[in-house]
Amino acid sequence: MTAARRSTAVLMVALALALAAPASTAGDDPLLRVVNRDLHFARQQLRRTLVEVPAGAYPQETGPDGRWTTTGPGRWTSGFLAGSLWLMYQASGDPSWSRAAGARQAGLAGEQSNRSTHDLGFILFDSFGKGYRLTAADSYRRVVLGAARSVASRYRRSVRAIRSWNNPPRTPRSDFRVVIDSLMNLDLLFWASQHGGGHRLASKARKHALRTARVQVRPNGSTYHLVIYNGRTGAVKRRTTAQGYRSSSTWSRGQAWALYGFGTAYADTRVARMLEAARRTADYFVSHLPADRVPYWDFNAPGIPHEPRDSSAAAIAASGLLQLSQLESDPDRAERYLATAREILSSLSSKRYLAAGTASRSILLHGTADRPSGHYNTGLIYGDYYFIEALLRYREITTGV
Numbered sequence: 597m598t599a600a601r602r603s604t605a606v607l608m609v610a611l612a613l614a615l616a617a618p619a620s621t622a623g624d625d626p627l628l629r630v631v632n633r634d635l636h637f638a639r640q641q642l643r644r645t646l647v648e649v650p651a652g653a654y655p656q657e658t659g660p661d662g663r664w665t666t667t668g669p670g671r672w673t674s675g676f677l678a679g680s681l682w683l684m685y686q687a688s689g690d691p692s693w694s695r696a697a698g699a700r701q702a703g704l705a706g707e708q709s710n711r712s713t714h715d716l717g718f719i720l721f722d723s724f725g726k727g728y729r730l731t732a733a734d735s736y737r738r739v740v741l742g743a744a745r746s747v748a749s750r751y752r753r754s755v756r757a758i759r760s761w762n763n764p765p766r767t768p769r770s771d772f773r774v775v776i777d778s779l780m781n782l783d784l785l786f787w788a789s790q791h792g793g794g795h796r797l798a799s800k801a802r803k804h805a806l807r808t809a810r811v812q813v814r815p816n817g818s819t820y821h822l823v824i825y826n827g828r829t830g831a832v833k834r835r836t837t838a839q840g841y842r843s844s845s846t847w848s849r850g851q852a853w854a855l856y857g858f859g860t861a862y863a864d865t866r867v868a869r870m871l872e873a874a875r876r877t878a879d880y881f882v883s884h885l886p887a888d889r890v891p892y893w894d895f896n897a898p899g900i901p902h903e904p905r906d907s908s909a910a911a912i913a914a915s916g917l918l919q920l921s922q923l924e925s926d927p928d929r930a931e932r933y934l935a936t937a938r939e940i941l942s943s944l945s946s947k948r949y950l951a952a953g954t955a956s957r958s959i960l961l962h963g964t965a966d967r968p969s970g971h972y973n974t975g976l977i978y979g980d981y982y983f984i985e986a987l988l989r990y991r992e993i994t995t996g997v
């Protein structure tokens with residue numbers, strides 16, 4: 597072993613021992629220092645992004661030179677820069693972050709009437725929704741209500757679900773596609789229902805979550821990415837995948853969306869079946885993680901351990917597990933979810949996954965957007981967003997602020 601490797605190994609062991617010990621007070625918790633250092637780095641990266649990426653362009657993933665590639669406002673990823681800026685405002689109270697967030701979300705407002713996508717929760721609730729909760733600006737609330745109505749317009753009574761993807765060309769008109777990611781767009785509807793949108797929004801979200809729990813979660817707690825229903829009868833036609841390895845495998849980000857999305861649906865409704873779905877999907881995720889706690893892009897990818905990781909799945913799961921640890925009535929489970937979130941955050945904060953000292957404009961390295969279409973091993977704007985959210989959740993849980 598070289599001296600450098602030996603010192604890395606010693607550091608890893610020291611960190612593991614420190615993390616294994618219960619934090620008697622927040623001041624004793626070594627992960628908190630790491631969290632604060634990560635947040636400092638996140639601020640630097642976001643400031644650089646604000647300088648390099650013009651308003652009206654929305655960062656998505658990093659290219660080979662480390663710079664962001666960008667999209668227009670309609671892509672599901674367009675709200676995450678503004679969302680990250682709102683998180684920084686939440687953490688610091690510094691108005692320069694809220695000004696930047698407001699400027700970066702302004703070009704997204706028109707998406708509220710986009711009925712051709714189910715992703716308005718990602719696009720507008722993580723931006724305008726978060727902004728409303730921090731500033732109470734009524735114009736933001738109205739954008740969120742418009743978005744919720746647009747998503748709800750995709751609900752089909754026969755399926756008891758909201759259409760996720762539109763049908764590709766040359767597929768039967770009766771097909772009705774639902775992806776596991778859709779769970780993350782439901783909080784928008786539950787919230788809008790409580791803030792002037794009417795009870796039907798919540799009712800549709802609740803039916804969608806329950807149908808997804810029944811159809812898309814396997815008996816062992818793993819999930820199908822994509823289910824195609826017959827939109828006329830509501831019958832399940834096919835359970836399959838698009839971004840995963842194969843129909844019977846488990847796409848790791850989809851599993852992270854599931855544990856996070858069912859947890860949020862439980863927080864919104866207190867329906868026990870949603871907690872049960874959150875537990876089952878979380879337990880699968882936790883018990884199938886590799887040693888460094890960052891999943892491969894698919895839990896059943898054929899070339900493991902030589903497959904790409906997905907740091908975004910790890911970040912989403914860490915944030916979702918922290919949420920679940922606070923919702924849990926069973927103290928053993930709550931402790932297990934919190935402990936796993938700590939391990940994930942610690943690993944993502946290591947040199948292997950944190951972009952500090954590299955040319956990347958992202959905060960995390962080694963994200964996989966879509967392995968089958970060749971998008972892997974990059975920074976991802978949503979991986980960064982959920983990483984910041986998880987850091988703040990961890991800090992709040994351990995210190996109360």
Ligand code: GLY
Nearest residue numbers: 672777839849965
């Ligand atoms: N559409 C969400 C995802 O790719 O994870």
